Amino acid sequence: MKKFLAIALCLVMVLALCACKTGNNGKDNNDKIKVGVILVGDENEGYTAAHIEGFKEAMKNVGISEDQVTWKYVIHENAECYDTASDLVEAGCKIIFSNSYGHQSYMVQAAQENPGVVFCPATGDTANVCGLPNVVNLFPYTYESRYVSGVVAGMKLKELMDNGTVTDPYIGYVGAYPYAEVVSGYTAFFLGIRSIVPEAHMDVMYTSSWFDLNKENETAKALMARGCVIIGQHADSTGAPSAVEAALAEGKVAYSVGYNIDMLKVAPTAALTSAQNNWSVLYTNVLRDFLDGKTMQHDYTAGYNDNGVMISALGSSCAPGTAEKVEEVIAGIKAGTLHVFDINTFTVGGQKMESYVFDFSTMNADYTAVQYEGQKIETISDGYFHESVYRSAPYFDLRIDGITELTDTSN
């Protein structure tokens, strides 16, 4: 009977706390709020390390102490995630975060059963359409920092072409999967390069993994063998930069642009910069709204204007004038005078894109019916594609001219 009593008590407490929430007047309740964080890895894994760092920063910003936070490390993307989320609810957490895309559906499952708790699957894409008020997605404007890292690469490419070292402005990109997030990222990177070197062209090769040191290394080598002189990446390991560094040491002309972490440690001469996310901004915004008792938005985003994204320190191999150019581009993005997906800078199938209606509905398992009904929205207006505006997760999935996908694992 004790257990039943415990459940009953838990329910009463949950309901009582739900009732409290509306009357939550900010800081007074901060020290009572419990927060859960579900992580796909631990501090030894770059992607999760960036999230942990960002979250700790956010805790400082909003005044949440370490003992209010329950960390759950190495939680797999299966029923374990649902168990963990339900467990955190039972432990009294009122807001629960998860950091991997695959956690999302389990978080939504738990959100359905616990309307009094806010669930925040980071990098997820269904908060807006699943019809639950207590689901929140967060995703920074990574495409902005990708574009800027492309500008850095473009400056280098221009230098190499001006001094005659390189005649073919050929770029290679090590991608994880043909997923909208990756497509959006490599297109932004490419447009950044093309803003400096208009005749540049790029090949994308997929590794079918978010993190595979050897495969990323081999893919980078394969791209260099095809004649690529700049290697970009959307995969989480240091495999590609170290391959480029080795090739450079052997006398090949090749430079690397990384992602997530500073690559100068593994590629001191080959690494130009890395596109990075500053997760603390998004975590701070979500936590602040929650603590202030505001109605939660479904999507939280932040770009250069809010310090949500950045590039890592420029490497010593960067072309002269890069830092100034980067300043100028960032200022343009911030001022809204420069748009990454400006329709005058790219074509699809030889045509300028004047209109692109994106259907935000999600489909059922065999893609025969709609699962969550979403809006159909015109994403191009005012002369540019509005990325991450109608949903935080990227949805730019156009294949633009000048980029060739070499392997397509989806077929």
Next chain:
Amino acid sequence: MIHISKRVDFTLFKGKAAGLNRYVGWGVRLIAVLLSLVVSGLIIFAITRLNPLKVYGVMANGVFGTPRRTWAWLRDLALLLCISVGLAPAFKMRFWNIGAEGQVLVGGLATAACMIFLGGSSIPSVPLLILMAFAAMAAGAAWGVVPAVFKARWNTNETLFTLMMNYIAIQLTLFFIPKWEHPKGSNTVGLINAVTNRGWITPIVSADAISKMDQNAWTTQLIRNTVGQSYFINVLIVAAITVGMYFYLCRSKHGYEIAVVGQSENTARYAAMNVKKVIIRSMTLSGAICGLGGFLAVAGADHTISTATAGGRGFVAIIVAWLARFNTFVMVLISAMLVFLEKGAIAIASEFSLSNDVSNIITGIILLFILGSEFFINYEIKFSKRSGKGA
């Protein structure tokens, strides 16, 4: 100085600890568990300066602290037990089936395929679940029977064969994931039928029905915590298989044949048993039960498919089956302990902000002691007075 000799094996087919009185055997194992707890306690204290008793308390609370946690424990226990029970006929036959991982995976694949492609059909839920279960068993049986046929006909090495079949199963899963991925490009299948819950094992009595009952009645609470739980069915299915397998192995003609083939194929042949038939039949059964494990994992817990669906349980189950000496009731105890350790480890890691590796150390120590205790159960150590040549 010291003689080590195998204890005389009196009881061949009963699955008892050979030689030693079985109660003494269990006593030795109990002492091993207690000793391992003491040693882990010392190591916990040395590394983390935490009170070991408190750590064990957190483990227990992490596993049994709430009814939901207890049910999650029962669910994982049922899955591990199902696979272990599936391995029992193969191992008792001395057929080293290292392929449970793959058999679970193809069972899961078959289940997921049914959920994806029949989820939108008009088949009612219960027949759909039964169909899924049979599809999973057929897939698992197919994975198990291939090495068995090769072993029976050409005497191939089943250890390598079944091991390699795991890799084929993993590659097959990797092949289907991009085909079934949801959403496109994400390379994960995601929660299948998240909205309709088609093909999910759901509680016998739904939450809605329970909410309409008299909330104060003890019967309502009983229903909520038994048939109102979706994992209740998982537990029920595995309990039935466990009991059934016990009687199959110990009381049936088939079970006797398995034991004889396991001890000596020549004896079996001399007794006019069809050894090939026994091998193929037992491995079909073994694979089918492991395949059903895949069904439980996909329809009854994860509702998705990935290469991690089997999660190494196919290998852990080998330890369970081996430690239990193919006695399915003993397997219940051992899987219960292993799942407790696994879940408890996660609880301490999160409570004390330790890396999961620390808790894996504890699990490792406990397993080492238990496996080590088998040595003392199987072998006698005699101290002789002669010196010199004796050792």
